[in-house]
Amino acid sequence: MIRSVFGFIFGGAREARALGQTVTSVAEVFRPDATRALELRHDAYLAAHASHTAEFAHQRGGWFDSAVNGLNRLPRPLLALGTLGLFIYAMSDPAGFQHRMIALSAVPEPLWWLLGAVVAFYFGAREAHHLRCMKGTLPHTPPPVHPSAVQVPSIGPYPNAALAEWQESKVTRS
Numbered sequence: 001m002i003r004s005v006f007g008f009i010f011g012g013a014r015e016a017r018a019l020g021q022t023v024t025s026v027a028e029v030f031r032p033d034a035t036r037a038l039e040l041r042h043d044a045y046l047a048a049h050a051s052h053t054a055e056f057a058h059q060r061g062g063w064f065d066s067a068v069n070g071l072n073r074l075p076r077p078l079l080a081l082g083t084l085g086l087f088i089y090a091m092s093d094p095a096g097f098q099h100r101m102i103a104l105s106a107v108p109e110p111l112w113w114l115l116g117a118v119v120a121f122y123f124g125a126r127e128a129h130h131l132r133c134m135k136g137t138l139p140h141t142p143p144p145v146h147p148s149a150v151q152v153p154s155i156g157p158y159p160n161a162a163l164a165e166w167q168e169s170k171v172t173r174s
Contacts, residue, residue, distance in 0.1 A: 075122065 059065075090097040 086097075
């Protein structure tokens, strides 16, 4: 009976489908389809990612690229070995080491800030690059548990003697 009433009002399955499509197309004039917009943004992201991946898919094997890759690998070992070298130099020639440290103290502070920024950005960019490359290999960590969801086992009705006394006095007053 309900089907016949709706069939009479809307005409039938074909007419109801046409009415639904008309309402949807009119509604999309005022508010775009959010699902379709998400699909289009995802397709654009995939296209950009595929283009970027294709650009760097084949590693260049020239001598210049090998030289630059070798230079990029030098700063960390040089910093570590240089620091050890400073200790050795301080022990072997204390007067020369003191003379050079006095000279370093004459370097203006903005230059030290600049050196710190260059080193920080160099190592920060390297770390960000490695994190992006290893994005899919990181282990999944479970979401943090809300403190109210943690069940604390109780030792007794009132394991705290002061709390028990307070609860009893509250009951006797009522």
